[in-house]
Amino acid sequence: MSVSIDSVSFEYGLGAAKGGLPVLDGVTLSIEPGAFVAVLGPSGCGKTTLLKLVDGLLVPTKGRVEVNGAPVRAPSPEKAMVFQHPSLLPWRTVDGNVAYGLELTGVGGELLKSRVKSSVELVGLGGFESYFPHALSGGMQQRVNIARAAALDPQILLMDEPFGSLDAQTREDLQMEFLSIFRKTRKTVVFVTHDIAEAVFMSDFVAVLSQRPAKVKELVKIDIPRPRAPEVRDSSAFAGYYRRLWSMLHRPEEGAT
Template identity: 50%
Template sequence: MRKGGSADFAAIADISLEIRAGEFLAVVGPSGCGKSTLLDLLGGLTTPTTGRILVDGEPVSGPGLDRGVVFQQYALLPWRTAQANVEFGLEAKRVPRRERRERARDYLSLVGLDGFAGHYPHELSGGMRQRVAIARSLAFDPGVLLMDEPFGALDAQTRELLQEELLRIWQRTGKTVVFITHGIDEAVYLGERVAVLTARPGRIKEVVTVELPDRGGDADVRSSPEFARHRHAIWSLLRDEAVGGGPGAEVRPAPHAEGEVVHV
């Protein structure tokens, strides 16, 4: 995949990745390695120069209601209330008004915003706005939820609370989630697997399977030895890139044909 400008450059290259239905995949990598480009490709917001993206075996040719996207900067409509923002995607699907209202209230409740349906974005905190954005993406029932550093602009305490909330929502809905992040701790806490990208052009360096105690329990899994072990493994992979791995770094063989990103 190449991005235009005064001079073309390769943003990502030779990425082959299978994302299983219902899994939570986190993606980390050095700054500028093409993480957001990868998400744009999956969302149909960018067209690959080579290769293809498949969702349930069908090629992605543009944005679709089978994929919901949550960005870092909320992207809420300021003239709409929280409920009206959540209803926005349902209007595109021509869901009847009464059903839209019920579904919007259900999803606002799911993200912990009971009682805030009539509030406008400027009346909500940053964390609450992001909850509205998540509810909006979930309301039209996409099969895949694509999240581009959605908690990056939040303070540390709010970020951790929303990480816990997102895990609860994922476990309840069974959605497939692809989550872009700069944070190693965030990737380990959320992801069943963590895809580590190389420096630009981004390639899959390794996909790490994360096995932790019950993340939804009362214990703080971030303090567990398993968490520390996975964090160190991913930090070591990224450190290799930061100290000069770059395009010449070792890249492990991909499981599918060149340039193919598959969701099954």
């Protein structure tokens, strides 16, 4: 499924007296079906807001968000969100948490069971089905978070810094695993991150956002063939992209301090 973000602006309302806090200012981005697009930007620039607009959790103040040509008005099962915070229900087991999104959309019975099973296996949590979240490490909780979204078999995965709070090694492991999941399932992925290396390593395109209120500064195509092994990180192509994105993020912009 394609995603089209067309001159989208968004303001958080701060009450009648104060007006709004502009977060996004005319963001335009077009995402092809099956593409992996990273959204890179300084923290607090509105990356998460952009993701929530695509999901339908928020509605743009101006502009349009379309999925397959139809305007997005609310969350729907063809899109699934993986949050930065795992947000697992502590009273449900791994299985119960993975089933949660399916249950909410009315899937039940055998279909629910088989989807949960394959999704748990997809993220490598086989054997942990009956564990409660408190017994899992941060990395494993994030796997449950991913499995919960993947269980819906969405066309579009919206990922909000899903590995941001993990240690470096777990993060790189999960990046690799997620790429192999991506190769198997071929979703359209919008992946928010502030980690340049993560953006280059994982995506086909990197959309660089400016400071708040954010616009898309540049859309960089990452021409590194897939599948990508960890050694890609040592290649000169990788280093070139990294430097280019780094300087874009750190370049002073007009009107900013």
